[in-house]
Amino acid sequence: MKKLSILLAMSALTIGFLPSCKKSSSNETTTLSTPPYQVGQAISPGSLAAGSYKGTMTTGNTYTINGNFVINKGDTVLLQPGVTVCAASGALIIVKGVFISLGTQSQPNVIGSCGVTAVDQIGNNTATDPAWNGGNGHWLGIACDTSCTLCDIQWTHIEYVGGLYPTTEPFNAGTSGAAAWPIFFQRASGDFILTDSWIYGSTDDGARFAGGRVYIARNTFEKLGYTGGDGMNAKNGTQGDMCYNLCIGDATNTTKCSNKGGAATECNINMYNNTYIDCGYRQASYTSRGSDIDYEQQGEGLCYNNLIVNCRNGIRVGNGQNSIPWPDTTHLTISNNYIYADSTWEVNQFFAYDAGSGLKPNAYVIPTASQLGLPANFYDPTSNPNGDVLPINIPSLAGANNPMFVNFPLPEPIVAGQNLSAIASVNTGIAATGSVYNFRLKSSSPAIGKGFTGFTPFKNIINPVTADVTNAHFAPTVTSPGVDIGCYQTNGAGNQH
Numbered sequence: 468m469k470k471l472s473i474l475l476a477m478s479a480l481t482i483g484f485l486p487s488c489k490k491s492s493s494n495e496t497t498t499l500s501t502p503p504y505q506v507g508q509a510i511s512p513g514s515l516a517a518g519s520y521k522g523t524m525t526t527g528n529t530y531t532i533n534g535n536f537v538i539n540k541g542d543t544v545l546l547q548p549g550v551t552v553c554a555a556s557g558a559l560i561i562v563k564g565v566f567i568s569l570g571t572q573s574q575p576n577v578i579g580s581c582g583v584t585a586v587d588q589i590g591n592n593t594a595t596d597p598a599w600n601g602g603n604g605h606w607l608g609i610a611c612d613t614s615c616t617l618c619d620i621q622w623t624h625i626e627y628v629g630g631l632y633p634t635t636e637p638f639n640a641g642t643s644g645a646a647a648w649p650i651f652f653q654r655a656s657g658d659f660i661l662t663d664s665w666i667y668g669s670t671d672d673g674a675r676f677a678g679g680r681v682y683i684a685r686n687t688f689e690k691l692g693y694t695g696g697d698g699m700n701a702k703n704g705t706q707g708d709m710c711y712n713l714c715i716g717d718a719t720n721t722t723k724c725s726n727k728g729g730a731a732t733e734c735n736i737n738m739y740n741n742t743y744i745d746c747g748y749r750q751a752s753y754t755s756r757g758s759d760i761d762y763e764q765q766g767e768g769l770c771y772n773n774l775i776v777n778c779r780n781g782i783r784v785g786n787g788q789n790s791i792p793w794p795d796t797t798h799l800t801i802s803n804n805y806i807y808a809d810s811t812w813e814v815n816q817f818f819a820y821d822a823g824s825g826l827k828p829n830a831y832v833i834p835t836a837s838q839l840g841l842p843a844n845f846y847d848p849t850s851n852p853n854g855d856v857l858p859i860n861i862p863s864l865a866g867a868n869n870p871m872f873v874n875f876p877l878p879e880p881i882v883a884g885q886n887l888s889a890i891a892s893v894n895t896g897i898a899a900t901g902s903v904y905n906f907r908l909k910s911s912s913p914a915i916g917k918g919f920t921g922f923t924p925f926k927n928i929i930n931p932v933t934a935d936v937t938n939a940h941f942a943p944t945v946t947s948p949g950v951d952i953g954c955y956q957t958n959g960a961g962n963q964h
Contacts, residue, residue, distance in 0.1 A: 515530055529553060548573075569941075578626070609651070611651055611654065629693070655704060661683045661684075671696035672700045696718050699723065719747060724794070726765040740946075743778050761783045767797075772917075773805070778813070802829055866878055914951060917951070918949050
């Protein structure tokens with residue numbers, strides 16, 4: 468049995484092999500492997516002062532960045548597999564050129580505040596959790612300027628980011644006092660890739676996108692946002708896929724699509740086969756915010772096969788109320804998702820806030836339409852312009868339709884959602900990956916076989932113009948939609964953590 472852990476040792480994956488050579492005198496074969504990919508000169512390991520850098524951080528070495536680590540326009544920094552980057556307090560990676568981290572399953576890379584130890588348990592106290600450092604974070608993340616054409620992060624841990632920029636930084640939007648995100652990408656004609664990686668601990672958004680083509684797949688996102696902030700927050704014309712991600716204990720929505728910023732090309736994000744656990748409980752403005760999936764403000768996309776468990780509410784579609792502008796509902800399809808809750812309080816939030824949100828009962832394949840038993844005009848703004856008043860009052864759904872994880876307690880020891888003030892103070896929404904929980908599905912799970920696969924990932928539709936993405940070393944592995952609900956597929960596809 469494979470067990471999920473942010474410290475999990477991974478099975479081997481090699482970059483490539485040359486043809487084998489067979490000895491004439493025996494049955495033995497010798498396989499010669501190619502060396503790790505390298506660009507430019509090797510960067511010497513050890514302590515690095517603030518300044519400009521280019522070249523390759525080499526396998527097995529540790530680098531400590533002590534200030535602004537700048538990659539100039541036209542330059543590239545590449546991390547080979549098995550690199551550790553220790554970021555001193557307040558350190559910041561500024562990418563004006565290209566940043567590539569090519570960790571592998573057997574040799575993942577680490578970029579974070581070294582020496583900080585994770586504390587993972589259900590009901591952990593936010594005020595003392597090192598993931599947030601009391602809301603101050605530890606270092607300031609990876610910020611891509613408007614000239615950055617490619618940010619490519621594979622099999623990499625990014626940890627303990629947050630706080631505010633202490634001064635105005637030398638990149639667009641690096642304003643003094645602004646929130647520092649683990650990742651910021653903003654080039655409309657650029658490409659951002661995040662696959663098979665981990666983002667753990669951020670005081671605001673886990674990643675912010677102000678344009679660009681994105682492929683965000685098979686990652687684990689845990690404890691993103693302190694008392695607010697989304698996970699993957701796409702705005703201003705961003706295009707792409709967010710799929711097969713495991714999202715645990717995030718403050719608000721983990722996957723979000725909004726065309727805020729007003730790009731002529733609408734923000735268009737496909738969100739499919741993700742799993743969301745215990746999200747939404749640290750967002751102070753709970754009456755106007757979501758907790759897992761969010762489409763708003765002329766955003767569009769496809770939303771299929773997602774598994775939502777004990778999140779504060781269901782999928783959110785902006786409805787013009789509570790300062791949540793409508794998405795482009797003409798080009799938004801939401802279906803074949805699965806939602807579960809331990810408590811009646813959470814069940815009453817399956818349809819976020821009211822029927823006027825535009826979310827229809829067929830957004831969920833489980834619970835079934837008969838289980839929901841909603842009135843015929845529940846989502847009809849003509850006959851029911853104000854929507855139904857919450858709660859929708861289906862107490863029989865509390866604890867029903869358990870998705871049957873291989874190893875995770877449902878109902879949870881602390882029933883998330885029953886006491887909102889307690890949730891805000893002691894963070895009862897947090898679950899742990901640790902070394903014991905396994906969010907794969909048992910063979911008898913009702914989530915198996917309920918997915919819809921009749922659509923094409925955005926990554927297979929767009930035609931990248933950034934030449935680097937066509938490089939075989941840099942291009943992401945694209946996973947097609949899965950027949951099983953959630954980020955783990957019974958055939959072994961999907962999330963590999």
